[in-house]
Amino acid sequence: MGFDQLGITDADLSDTSDKFQQWLAQGFHGEMDYMGIHGDKRWRPEKLVDGTIRVICVRINYWPNDEAEAQLDHPENGYVSRYALGRDYHKLVRKRLQKLADQIQAAIGKFGYRVFCDSAPVLEKPLAEKAGLGWIGKHTNLINQQSGSWFFLGEIYTDLPLPIDTPITDEHCGSCTRCIDVCPTQAIIQPFVVDARKCISYHTIELKGSIPVEYRKAMGNRIYGCDDCQLVCPWNKFASPTREIDFLPRNNLNELNLSQSFQWDKKTFESKTEGSAIRRIGHERWLRNLAVALGNSPKSKTIIKALKSRQDHQSMLVKEHVDWALEQHR
Numbered sequence: 036m037g038f039d040q041l042g043i044t045d046a047d048l049s050d051t052s053d054k055f056q057q058w059l060a061q062g063f064h065g066e067m068d069y070m071g072i073h074g075d076k077r078w079r080p081e082k083l084v085d086g087t088i089r090v091i092c093v094r095i096n097y098w099p100n101d102e103a104e105a106q107l108d109h110p111e112n113g114y115v116s117r118y119a120l121g122r123d124y125h126k127l128v129r130k131r132l133q134k135l136a137d138q139i140q141a142a143i144g145k146f147g148y149r150v151f152c153d154s155a156p157v158l159e160k161p162l163a164e165k166a167g168l169g170w171i172g173k174h175t176n177l178i179n180q181q182s183g184s185w186f187f188l189g190e191i192y193t194d195l196p197l198p199i200d201t202p203i204t205d206e207h208c209g210s211c212t213r214c215i216d217v218c219p220t221q222a223i224i225q226p227f228v229v230d231a232r233k234c235i236s237y238h239t240i241e242l243k244g245s246i247p248v249e250y251r252k253a254m255g256n257r258i259y260g261c262d263d264c265q266l267v268c269p270w271n272k273f274a275s276p277t278r279e280i281d282f283l284p285r286n287n288l289n290e291l292n293l294s295q296s297f298q299w300d301k302k303t304f305e306s307k308t309e310g311s312a313i314r315r316i317g318h319e320r321w322l323r324n325l326a327v328a329l330g331n332s333p334k335s336k337t338i339i340k341a342l343k344s345r346q347d348h349q350s351m352l353v354k355e356h357v358d359w360a361l362e363q364h365r
């Protein structure tokens with residue numbers, strides 16, 4: 036079915052629940068209210084889906100095997116996270132998991148299950164670690180010794196008493212701190228802890244309002260998500276390129292010219308990002324992010340012209356970011 040690995044674990048997350056709650060209590064989730072509102076359903080899988088005793092965890096590679104760093108070094112272009120260049124993974128992974136559940140059902144008869152991929156209060160990384168798919172690295176993403184970290188996670192909660200796999204208990208980051216050192220906004224506040232409120236991925240994807248001014252310069256040309264902590268990770272030398280054609284870049288999203296894509300109207304934005312996770316942020320936030328990146332670009336007539344064309348945009352959010360960007364070029 037195109038998965039790169041599968042592992043099975045029990046539903047006991049008691050080792051993780053305290054750390055998760057501490058993270059929440061410190062407010063590191065920012066405006067992501069959905070991280071807190073489900074309470075213990077997140078760390079008690081049987082409370083989310085009655086009868087759950089096992090979790091089937093899968094991972095699927097999305098690394099497009101392209102020149103990601105070259106895009107970051109090209110300030111007239113916008114950098115889109117590698118995970119978002121192709122088809123939205125949420126649906127693709129869930130569909131595949133549903134197929135897998137259908138096959139199991141065809142073989143053994145009816146059983147209780149529910150499929151997930153970043154779609155519910157599920158602690159995907161700790162579950163995958165327990166299922167033997169990798170370890171949670173200092174940047175907090177799951178890393179696999181053979182494949183690096185460029186993969187998505189998905190799960191099937193089930194009431195089947197399946198045999199379980201050996202968990203990964205050792206992390207292999209050692210003394211390396213490359214991810215911590217490279218983070219443009221110092222969002223990895225200590226090894227294994229990300230304060231989302233500082234993370235460029237949070238600012239460009241999750242945050243609905245104004246991007247705090249203190250982080251705008253550090254965003255550089257990153258217009259959707261951020262990959263820096265994974266790009267420098269030595270384990271990603273072993274990254275396995277995706278085998279999934281649907282995850283490969285569409286509509287040149289891996290080499291977008293900033294001034295040109297800032298001109299997209301809502302309809303163009305929606306058609307260029309159709310089927311991609313980028314569409315979820317909507318046209319207004321797209322313009323917000325691009326305005327910041329244009330403010331960080333080397334000054335040119337084209338860039339000033341592009342920014343000025345949006346100076347009277349009906350959205351206060353866009354206007355404010357455009358004003359900031361023009362200020363950078365004054």
Ligand code: B12
Pocket residue numbers: 051054055058059067070116117118152153154155156157158159160161171174175176177178184185186187188189226227228229231234236237240241259260261262264
């Ligand atoms: C919220 C969220 C975010 C937030 C917060 C990030 C975060 N670190 O939590 C933001 C918007 C910033 C984000 C960004 C990204 N995300 Co995200 N995100 C999620 C989501 C929805 C929940 C993650 C979560 O539970 N966070 C809560 C915190 C508490 O968990 P944690 O950081 O993992 O911390 C645990 C450990 O570090 C440990 N811990 C905590 N404190 C301490 C202290 C010590 C001393 C120790 C030893 C351990 C420890 O316990 C914690 C609790 O489990 C998941 C999907 C899901 N439902 O799981 C995807 C998910 C984690 N994201 C994913 C991706 C791809 C990304 C990005 C790479 C996207 C991008 N390129 O922009 C970035 C990576 C940024 C980063 N370095 O984390 C993938 C990761 C795949 C993988 N290989 O691991 C997931 C699993 C989605 C998926 N289904 O594939 N994300």
